[in-house]
Amino acid sequence: MNGTAVLQARGLGRKYGRRWALRDCTLDLPAGHVVGLVGPNGAGKTTLLKLAAGWLAPSSGGISVLGGSPAGGPAQLAKIGFVAQDTPVYPGLTVADHLRLGARLNPGWDAALARERIARLDLDPAHRAGKLSGGQRAQLALTLGLAKRPRLLLLDEPVAALDPLARREFLQTLMEAVAELDLSVVLSSHLVSDLERTCDHLIVLVDSRLQVAGEVDDLLATHHRLTGPRRDPGRLPAGQDVVSAHHTDRQSTIIVRTDTPILDPA
Amino acid sequence: MIEFHLDGRSGVSPYLQLVHQVRHALRLGLLREGDQLPTVKDVVARLAINPNTVLKAYRELEHEGLVAARPGVGTFVTRTLADSSLAAHGPLRQELRRWLTKARMAGLDDESIEALFMTTFRTAAQEDIA
Numbered sequence: 001m002n003g004t005a006v007l008q009a010r011g012l013g014r015k016y017g018r019r020w021a022l023r024d025c026t027l028d029l030p031a032g033h034v035v036g037l038v039g040p041n042g043a044g045k046t047t048l049l050k051l052a053a054g055w056l057a058p059s060s061g062g063i064s065v066l067g068g069s070p071a072g073g074p075a076q077l078a079k080i081g082f083v084a085q086d087t088p089v090y091p092g093l094t095v096a097d098h099l100r101l102g103a104r105l106n107p108g109w110d111a112a113l114a115r116e117r118i119a120r121l122d123l124d125p126a127h128r129a130g131k132l133s134g135g136q137r138a139q140l141a142l143t144l145g146l147a148k149r150p151r152l153l154l155l156d157e158p159v160a161a162l163d164p165l166a167r168r169e170f171l172q173t174l175m176e177a178v179a180e181l182d183l184s185v186v187l188s189s190h191l192v193s194d195l196e197r198t199c200d201h202l203i204v205l206v207d208s209r210l211q212v213a214g215e216v217d218d219l220l221a222t223h224h225r226l227t228g229p230r231r232d233p234g235r236l237p238a239g240q241d242v243v244s245a246h247h248t249d250r251q252s253t254i255i256v257r258t259d260t261p262i263l264d265p266a
Numbered sequence: 267m268i269e270f271h272l273d274g275r276s277g278v279s280p281y282l283q284l285v286h287q288v289r290h291a292l293r294l295g296l297l298r299e300g301d302q303l304p305t306v307k308d309v310v311a312r313l314a315i316n317p318n319t320v321l322k323a324y325r326e327l328e329h330e331g332l333v334a335a336r337p338g339v340g341t342f343v344t345r346t347l348a349d350s351s352l353a354a355h356g357p358l359r360q361e362l363r364r365w366l367t368k369a370r371m372a373g374l375d376d377e378s379i380e381a382l383f384m385t386t387f388r389t390a391a392q393e394d395i396a
Binding site for chain 1: 280307
């Protein structure tokens, strides 16, 4: 399944009233990856995820997910899992109720997988979701998303509200699921540190626009931070694209993008 | 069996850290021909990292001819990097230990020791090239 696109966007945009939440986004996400969607709050991450899940319709351009239109009917919806921000569950329903609901609402529901995960997480099926800790609630929401057996799982800021330990446990569960199931993942965060270990692909959104997208290793290999005595970024060798430059009295820190090796800038 | 760890502040990408750790273990004789590497699932569960990262590291090691994957069984070491110099490791390690004790007695902390070692190592390496 590697190589085919799970998500394709062409000039995709979405407006709320007069404000563009996302504009002119052109993107190809290959299958079989864990994609990190990063950017400051309000950059358009949630909007992009909701467009992919079919919760929102585009104002301009187009998007196709797993070869279909995101809200293109029950068969399409069954292929996509979406865990919305703050990993919502029904506080008044028990863990077992959530699994029953999942089984009723999803044609491809994997009851064995759901039960096995709940047992592994040591969750009591009779427990009300409202009484669970933040970490347990997030794990329950993830279990529902996985037991649906989607081909693409979208997660909006799943670990933002969790403490470091719960965060690690959540990402661990997610990574194990990726290893076991044939699954592509897009997960958003405003903290790059959450995504360092878990994502092999990165999308950066700033001010409603796509800044950069690509494989993490390629991005790391082509971006460099140069620190040294103060100098004029304009005098850098040709082929070094300056992304940002900061100066103090004596020192310059410059981030450049280049395909060629960095030689001593003396 | 080798146990992997990741240094989040090293700036080295996770897959390269895994490759380096295997090469290190091969050089030091900690991994030998026929030894099995941890399964992808084990590494993922232990480090909470992306399975593609582990696969990429193992592919790279396979490409270097150091390991081979046996489908359904696991990944095994096929070649060692420890050579005849391995015998010299013991005495050299002892000398290094003595040197470290001297450095500590002279009042150097870990960071100073590392900095001193690395600059000396780099200068010596450059002189060798020149």
